[in-house]
Amino acid sequence: MTPDVTAFFDKATNTISFVVKDPEGASCAIIDSVLDFDYSSGRTDTKSADDIIAHVQKHDLKVEWILESHVHADHLSAAPYLQEKVGGKIGIGKNITLVQDTFGKVFNEGTEFQRDGSQFDKLFEEGDSFMIGQLRGDVLHTPGHTPACMTYVIGDAAFVGDTLFMPDFGTARCDFPGGSSETLYQSIQKILALPDETRIFVGHDYKAPGRDEYAWETTVGEQKANNVHIGDGADQESFVQMRDSRDATLAMPKLIIPSLQVNMRAGQMPEPDEEGDVFLKVPVNKL
Ligand SMILES: [Fe+2]
Numbered sequence: 001m002t003p004d005v006t007a008f009f010d011k012a013t014n015t016i017s018f019v020v021k022d023p024e025g026a027s028c029a030i031i032d033s034v035l036d037f038d039y040s041s042g043r044t045d046t047k048s049a050d051d052i053i054a055h056v057q058k059h060d061l062k063v064e065w066i067l068e069s070h071v072h073a074d075h076l077s078a079a080p081y082l083q084e085k086v087g088g089k090i091g092i093g094k095n096i097t098l099v100q101d102t103f104g105k106v107f108n109e110g111t112e113f114q115r116d117g118s119q120f121d122k123l124f125e126e127g128d129s130f131m132i133g134q135l136r137g138d139v140l141h142t143p144g145h146t147p148a149c150m151t152y153v154i155g156d157a158a159f160v161g162d163t164l165f166m167p168d169f170g171t172a173r174c175d176f177p178g179g180s181s182e183t184l185y186q187s188i189q190k191i192l193a194l195p196d197e198t199r200i201f202v203g204h205d206y207k208a209p210g211r212d213e214y215a216w217e218t219t220v221g222e223q224k225a226n227n228v229h230i231g232d233g234a235d236q237e238s239f240v241q242m243r244d245s246r247d248a249t250l251a252m253p254k255l256i257i258p259s260l261q262v263n264m265r266a267g268q269m270p271e272p273d274e275e276g277d278v279f280l281k282v283p284v285n286k287l
Contacts, residue, residue: 001135001155005201006055007216010034010048013075013255014204016216017048019055020132020154027133028056029065030088031152031159032203035078035267037258042280049078049085056086063088064132069161069203070149071099073176073260074253077267090266091122091130093141095148102177103260106286112271119266124150142191144184145172151191153198158220161203163188166215167222168208170229171239175247181240188230196221257282 004021013034021028030052036045056063066079066088079090100115117123124130126141132154140151145162152159162172163184171188174181191200198220205214225231230239253259258280262269269278 003132003135003155003157005157005199005217007201008034008048008051008055009205009214009216010036010075012036014206014214015072015075016201016203016205017052018159018201019052019061020135020157020159021059021061022133022135023155024135025133026060026062027064027135028061029067029132029137029152029154030056030063030082031067032069032072032161033066033078033082035076035081035262037076037255039255039258044076046078046081049081052078052082053085061086062133065130065137066090067152067159068092068263068266069152069159070146071096071103071260071263072162073146073256073263074204075255076259076262079267081267089121091124092117092120092266093139093148093150094123094125095141095143096120096123096264098147098178100264103264106177106283107261107281108283113265119268140187140190142187144174144180144182144187146176147178149187151187153194156197157199157201158191158194159201159203160191163191164200164223164227164230165202166205166208166211167218167226167231168211168228169206170227171243172204173247173250174243175250181243181247182236184243185230185236185239192220192224192230194220196224252287256287 006019008017018031034048128139137154
């Protein structure tokens, strides 16, 4: 089956959110939504999420799923806001519990922060499948960028999150806590084992030398042939060496501190204080 895929590009964080629709019905899933956040003022905004809601309402879609490819470190998820407005079950990979454990410690969260993934409606494992109307989704566990990264293969389309990027940009970084370039290499082999004509939709795009337009759609065949990090049969050892040395030069994403605290809670803010005010923490010299 060939789902209808609509992409929403967020310029502030270079994130692509997707609405994936059953071609024979009104059911859809929303993948990797964005809650706008201005760090300087500490203010959230729902413009990006409202664009998705407008699309859902305009086409009378029924949202079955709100999926996260992983706990994002560069943008906040709008999953709870979307769920409240248009419904759908919020799903993520089962290893979210490892991520919650790691960052529960980094942010010195108290016992009220559950580390069992219970903030989400569904925890997916490798081999799970789910339905979007008549359209079937299959789940691949593709860790490396983070331990909980999942690829959702929906009909002929694979939503790979932060594993592979466009062929001319390469692959995702592996230097966050719990990341591993060896593991990412193996996960990418799993994605590249899908049929060559499988459409691949990437979670971020930053353009690339010689390309002035943002892009997010490619295929398994194109990745195998042309990916600058992993194409043309690149072996694990040279990939790991390239990835690790490149990661050592990368700055932390601008929104990593608010993003992790919110996204490990399935997009919810921390509990308000007695006055009803909400605060995010900045751990000093921890990341
Ligand atoms: Fe990411």
